[in-house]
Amino acid sequence: DTGVSQDPRHKITKRGQNVTFRCDPISEHNRLYWYRQTLGQGPEFLTYFQNEAQLEKSRLLSDRFSAERPKGSFSTLEIQRTEQGDSAMYLCASSSKESGTQFAPMGYTFGSGTRLTVV
Amino acid sequence: GNSVTQMEGPVTLSEEAFLTINCTYTATGYPSLFWYVQYPGEGLQLLLKATKADDKGSNKGFEATYRKETTSFHLEKGSVQVSDSAVYFCARANSGGYQKVTFGTGTKLQVIP
Numbered sequence: 001d002t003g004v005s006q007d008p009r010h011k012i013t014k015r016g017q018n019v020t021f022r023c024d025p026i027s028e029h030n031r032l033y034w035y036r037q038t039l040g041q042g043p044e045f046l047t048y049f050q051n052e053a054q055l056e057k058s059r060l061l062s063d064r065f066s067a068e069r070p071k072g073s074f075s076t077l078e079i080q081r082t083e084q085g086d087s088a089m090y091l092c093a094s095s096s097k098e099s100g101t102q103f104a105p106m107g108y109t110f111g112s113g114t115r116l117t118v119v
Numbered sequence: 120g121n122s123v124t125q126m127e128g129p130v131t132l133s134e135e136a137f138l139t140i141n142c143t144y145t146a147t148g149y150p151s152l153f154w155y156v157q158y159p160g161e162g163l164q165l166l167l168k169a170t171k172a173d174d175k176g177s178n179k180g181f182e183a184t185y186r187k188e189t190t191s192f193h194l195e196k197g198s199v200q201v202s203d204s205a206v207y208f209c210a211r212a213n214s215g216g217y218q219k220v221t222f223g224t225g226t227k228l229q230v231i232p
Contacts (some may be wrong), residue, residue, distance in 0.1 A: 033219075042123075042208050042222030043163070056219070091163070107153050107212075108220060112162040 004111035007091050012117045013082055021114045025094030032075050033108065034067055035091040036060065043091055049075060056061045082118045089113040121147055125209045125223035132199055132230050140226045142183075142209035146207040150211040152176075152185055152192040153220065157206045166194075166207070199230045 005024040012027035013019050025032050030051050035043035046065070048056045061067075064082075069075040079086055093108035126141040144150060154166040154176070167176030172187035182197045194207060209223040 040224070042210075042224045045219060045221070048219060107151075107155075107165040107168050108163075109165070110155075110163040 004092055004109050005093055006090075006114050008114055009114045010114035010117075011096065012119060015084060015118055016081055018078065018080045019082060019116065020076055020095060021090055021116075023075045023077070023091075023092030023111060025073070025075070025092070026096075026109055027073075029094035029096045029109070030072070031095045033093045033095075034075070034077050035093065037089040037091055037113070038087075046077075046090075079116075082116075084118045087116055087118045089115050120160050120212060121145055121150070121213065121221045123209050123211050123221055123223040125207075125226055128225070128227040130226060130228050132228070134201055134230055135198045136230075138194070138196040138199045138228065140207055140209075140228070142192045142194065142223060143190050144192065144209075146187075146190045148213045149218045151215055152183070153210040153212070154181070154182075154192075154194050155208040155210055155222070157208065157225070159205070163208065170223055176220075199228070201230045203232055204228055204230045 006020045032049040034046040037043045049069040064080045067077045091113045092111045151170045153168045155163045156166045167178040169176040169185040175184045183194045206225045206227045208225045212220045
């Protein structure tokens with residue numbers, strides 16, 4: 001397994017267009033997360049999947065954003081009617097519950113991200 | 120809520136200098152604590168972690184000790200190298216549940232020869 005893969009690495013789009021990003025997590029990880037990172041800031045949580053179920057969405061995720069993980073493997077994040085404020089790095093991460101305990105998070109494995117520029 | 124506060128950067132050090140990057144966290148629940156590193160042009164990587172009070176995480180010469188009494192998790196390295204130049208993020212995750220991680224704003228470290 002080569003880690004978490006994200007595609008594309010870069011995306012430039014015109015304001016008002018729709019974009020879709022893909023994330024392929026580590027195969028044995030059942031938990032998948034989307035974060036957004038703007039320049040000079042730490043990653044901000046967007047949404048979380050356990051298997052195919054989307055269990056939490058941040059209020060940062062407006063109605064224009066939708067994420068899916070249909071088969072509990074790869075995930076897509078779609079932004080409709082993009083705005084310049086959507087320009088950011090979109091990060092995907094995956095993790096698994098540490099064997100034997102739910103009380104010791106292992107930490108995430110991040111992908112390299114998709115850099116979105118809305119012009 | 121759950122939050123993490125870390126010292127602002129950038130931090131500029133000469134090679135072989137001692138590094139400290141301060142981090143404090145909100146004491147809600149029993150969080151696990153992490154340091155992530157982001158090298159130029161790369162994604163975030165887990166550097167080290169500590170899951171309970173008094174634990175010390177260590178990796179690549181970096182260390183951080185989980186201090187419950189001061190709600191701190193400061194990152195230290197005795198002798199930095201130019202290759203350590205990166206942005207360092209302190210983070211926390213609640214134990215149990217689904218491990219949602221909250222990140223600090225990051226501290227940029229630049230090491231000059």
